[in-house]
Amino acid sequence: MESIDLVKVYRNKETVEALKGVTISIRKGELFTLLGPNGAGKTTFLRIISTQLLPTKGEAYVLGYDVLKQADEVRKHIAIVPQDVATYGNFTPWEYSYYFAVLRGMSRHEAKEYAEKALKAIQLWNLRNRTCATLSGGEKKRAIIASALASNADIFMLDEPTSGLDAVARRSVWAILREMVEQGKTILLTTHIMEEAEIVSDRLAITSKGKVIAEGAPEQIKRLAKEKFRVVVEGSLSSLGITESDNRVSRFGSKWIIYLEDEDDALEIVRTALRKGLKAETAPVTLEDVFVKLVGGEAE
Amino acid sequence: MNVKIVRDILVIAMIKSIPDLKRSPLMLILAGLISALPLFFMMMFGAQLSNGLIGAMVATIGFIGLMAAIQDVAGDRYLKIREIIVAMPVHPISYAMGIAFAPLIFSSPGLLIFVALAIWLGVLTFSSLLWSIIILISCWATLSSLGFLISTYLQRASIYTLNALSNLLGIALVFLPPVYYPEEMLSSFSWIALLFPTSNAAGLIRIYSGLLDTSIVMILARWLILLATMIACTIATLVKAKWRES
Numbered sequence: 085m086e087s088i089d090l091v092k093v094y095r096n097k098e099t100v101e102a103l104k105g106v107t108i109s110i111r112k113g114e115l116f117t118l119l120g121p122n123g124a125g126k127t128t129f130l131r132i133i134s135t136q137l138l139p140t141k142g143e144a145y146v147l148g149y150d151v152l153k154q155a156d157e158v159r160k161h162i163a164i165v166p167q168d169v170a171t172y173g174n175f176t177p178w179e180y181s182y183y184f185a186v187l188r189g190m191s192r193h194e195a196k197e198y199a200e201k202a203l204k205a206i207q208l209w210n211l212r213n214r215t216c217a218t219l220s221g222g223e224k225k226r227a228i229i230a231s232a233l234a235s236n237a238d239i240f241m242l243d244e245p246t247s248g249l250d251a252v253a254r255r256s257v258w259a260i261l262r263e264m265v266e267q268g269k270t271i272l273l274t275t276h277i278m279e280e281a282e283i284v285s286d287r288l289a290i291t292s293k294g295k296v297i298a299e300g301a302p303e304q305i306k307r308l309a310k311e312k313f314r315v316v317v318e319g320s321l322s323s324l325g326i327t328e329s330d331n332r333v334s335r336f337g338s339k340w341i342i343y344l345e346d347e348d349d350a351l352e353i354v355r356t357a358l359r360k361g362l363k364a365e366t367a368p369v370t371l372e373d374v375f376v377k378l379v380g381g382e383a384e
Numbered sequence: 385m386n387v388k389i390v391r392d393i394l395v396i397a398m399i400k401s402i403p404d405l406k407r408s409p410l411m412l413i414l415a416g417l418i419s420a421l422p423l424f425f426m427m428m429f430g431a432q433l434s435n436g437l438i439g440a441m442v443a444t445i446g447f448i449g450l451m452a453a454i455q456d457v458a459g460d461r462y463l464k465i466r467e468i469i470v471a472m473p474v475h476p477i478s479y480a481m482g483i484a485f486a487p488l489i490f491s492s493p494g495l496l497i498f499v500a501l502a503i504w505l506g507v508l509t510f511s512s513l514l515w516s517i518i519i520l521i522s523c524w525a526t527l528s529s530l531g532f533l534i535s536t537y538l539q540r541a542s543i544y545t546l547n548a549l550s551n552l553l554g555i556a557l558v559f560l561p562p563v564y565y566p567e568e569m570l571s572s573f574s575w576i577a578l579l580f581p582t583s584n585a586a587g588l589i590r591i592y593s594g595l596l597d598t599s600i601v602m603i604l605a606r607w608l609i610l611l612a613t614m615i616a617c618t619i620a621t622l623v624k625a626k627w628r629e630s
Contacts, residue, residue, distance in 0.1 A: 096540075131629075134471045138630045155628070159473045166464040174403045183399045187392060188472055215407060231468075241471075 085110040085133065085239065085270065090142035092128050092294075102128040103139070104294040111287075115261060115271040119281040119371075120291035121379060126274035127167050127243055129291075133272070134164045134241045146239060160189075163237035167244050167274075169228050173217030177208045177227035180216075181234040188235050195234070202233035206260060222253035229257065239270045246280060258284045278372035292379045302371055309374045311343035313350040319362035324353060343369065389475045396469075396482020400456060401489040415487070416494025419443040422564045432566075434507040434595060439564030440498045441516070442586045444491050445524045446558045452487035453531025454550035458543045461535075476627040484528035502593075512592040519592075522614045523585035527557070529617035533624060557582045566596065578606060581613050 092103040103125045110116040118126040131137040133144050135155040144151040146158045171180070181199035186192060203209045206226045216224050229245055242261075246254040254277075261271055261284050275281055281288050282302045289299040298305050311332065317340045321328055326342060334341045344350045350366040357364035404411055419440045426436040460466040460483075469479055499516075502508040508516060534553075535546060561583035567574040577583040588606050590596035 131467075136467055136470050136628060138628060156473060159471055162471060164468060164471045166467045169464040169468075170462065172403075172459075172463050172465070174407045176403070179399070179403055183395060184468065184472070187395050187399075187469070187474055189388060235472075 085146050085272065087129070087133060087144040088142055090129065090132060090144060091140045092125070092132065092137070093140045101294055103132075103142075105142070106291070106294070106296055108289055108296060108299070110270065110272060112270055113265065113268050114286040115265045115273060115284055117281045117285040117288040118272070118274045118291055119276065119278070119288050119375065120274075121276060123293075124291040125294040126291055128294075130164075130241050130243050130272065130274055134162055135159055136164075161238045163188075163232040163235035163240050165228055165232050165240075165242040165245050168247070169225075171216035171219070171224040171227055173215060175216050175227075176213050177203055177216070177219075177223075177230060178212040180227050180231040184231045185234045185236075188237075190236075198234040198236050199230075202230040205233060205263070206230045207256065222249045225249055226253070226257070229260070233260075233264070237269075239272070240264065241272045243274050244276070245273070246275070246277065254280070278370065278375060282371040290375060290378055297378050298374075306369060306371055306374050309343075309369055309377055311345050311373075312369055313344045313347050313366055314369050314373060315342045315344065315350050315353045315357075315364060315366045316340070317342065317353070317357050317362055317364045319357075319360075323360045323362070324356055326353075341373075343373065388473075389478050392474050392478035393481045393485060396474075396479060397485035397489060400483060400486030405490070412490060412493060415448070415491045416444070416497065418447060419491075419494060419498070422559075426564065434502070434505065434593070435566050435590070436564055437498055437502045437505070437507055438586050438589045438593065438595070441495060441502070441520060442523060442563050442582050442589070443558045444495050444498065445520050445585075446527055446563070446582045447554055448487035448491045449484065449524045449527030450531040450557060451550040451554050452490075453483060453528045454535045454546050454553075456483045456486065457532060457535035458541075458546035461539075462543045470627060477622070479627075480528075480532050480621060483532065484524070488524070507593050507595070509593075512589070512594075515592040516589045519585045519588045519610070522610050523581050526581040526610075526614040526617045529614075529621040533617065533621045536627075537624075539629065562586065566590065568596075578609055581610060584610050584613075 086109040088107050090103050090106040094100045094102055106125065106129055118129060120126050128137065132139050133146060133151055135151055135158050138152070147161055149157040151158055178199060181202050182195050185195035185198050190198065203212050206229055208223065208226050208230055211219065211223060216227060219227065225245065225248070232240055246257050249257065258280065265271060273284070285302055287301050288305065289296045290305065291297065298308055317324065318338055321333070321340055326333065328335065332343045342353060354364045354366050423433065423436045423440055427433060457466065499508065503513065531550070538546060557580055561580040562570060562577045563582050563586045567577035567583065567587055570576060577587050584606055587596060588610065591598055591603055
């Protein structure tokens with residue numbers, strides 16, 4: 085799956101450049117995440133590559149099929165979960181999975197088989213005949229994901245599938261996504277949850293304002309930052325000989341995060357802080373730290 | 385039309401009707417009741433029930449054609465069902481026709497009651513019934529296409545705007561023109577009946593039922609207008625309706 089210089093411009097009351105030349109290549113059998121703040125162009129990209137939206141310029145291919153000229157072929161191989169998808173109250177999870185599988189061209193027997201598999205995999209089998217109106221938010225979301233799973237497609241495109249889910253439900257979705265990848269499926273995921281991107285992705289692209297600003301495995305992305313370690317200190321920084329205006333420092337109320345290139349320097353600051361009676365700890369930088377640096381830098 | 389397209393029409397019609405029929409059967413009563421309501425008033429004020437029955441048949445078809453197409457497409461957009469289906473190997477014709485057929489399943493009991501009453505009261509004979517079915521199908525196809533076209537063009541309109549618009553159009557096309565009442569009541573303005581697919585259809589059924597006397601030229605003119613409107617709306621939907629957003 086790849087896009088070459090995709091551009092999307094919306095011309096309404098004002099002109100908005102949602103994508104400014106996005107080139108991405110997604111390998112077969114990997115979970116690729118588009119990570120970006122709201123308005124970064126993630127959904128626009130996903131809607132173009134899933135044949136719902138036409139780009140203003142550029143090319144996109146799925147399994148070698150041209151998204152613009154061979155949309156029918158592309159559609160045979162993909163299943164999507166749109167962003168902020170709502171469920172119809174009178175539908176049951178079974179109806180979502182079964183009817184959509186039939187609509188994809190499966191026989192009734194096949195559709196039943198795949199609907200059952202999907203609902204069991206997503207742990208909704210016991211609730212399959214309850215109407216969506218009576219399900220919790222997480223269960224509704226899982227019903228939609230199950231309907232995509234039941235398609236047995238080769239490629240899944242999920243637009244922020246875990247937004248609004250609690251931590252437990254989110255982790256169960258992550259487990260399912262990784263299981264799908266182990267079964268040889270390709271997944272394109274969009275999210276703005278850093279932890280999600282770091283844990284589930286094989287590779288990811290950080291997008292901001294319609295552009296890809298970094299691409300690679302989560303560990304590779306983390307190495308893009310000059311500073312490799314962070315020290316969190318609670319209390320006054322002046323006793324550590326660090327000024328508040330230092331550009332390595334970020335403030336969160338009474339807590340400070342200091343970013344450092346060298347682990348020994350980080351440990352030294354922690355030791356000094358502890359000696360002075362302050363709370364302090366150090367850890368390697370997170371994907372979120374790198375994301376904020378990259379996207380923040382982009383904003384500037 | 386290949387087998388997959390026909391199969392998908394039926395599946396979409398089932399998706400859009402069976403769960404509601406199973407879990408909200410009151411909607412079935414409501415679908416028939418809206419069209420039947422004017423009949424009660426007509427009876428109370430001593431108007432001819434035969435004209436009202438023909439109006440109720442056309443109104444049932446008109447409402448479900450126009451309103452259901454707009455409201456269903458708007459609802460699907462809100463629930464993102466349309467997005468999911470667009471990204472599936474489903475032909476846009478299957479979606480449009482599935483959406484149009486679903487309310488037909490809903491309204492068929494009400495429609496059958498009106499037809500049965502019309503036959504029982506002698507308003508419809510066997511031959512006029514056959515003509516009526518053809519006329520009703522043409523009217524349904526016209527208004528469904530129109531509804532589908534409107535909803536796919538108003539991509540950014542909210543579900544509330546689309547619902548209000550469909551209700552307004554329903555009133556404008558079903559209650560205002562001579563659908564429930566004979567067009568002779570409009571005297572010199574009776575030609576207005578030809579302009580609306582609903583009142584034109586009702587007029588044609590009245591002609592075949594012997595309730596309206598007119599020349600063969602006028603009958604041909606009415607058919608021409610009805611079929612031309614249907615073909616124009618259907619072609620416009622096929623050509624202009626936006627399946628994939630640009």
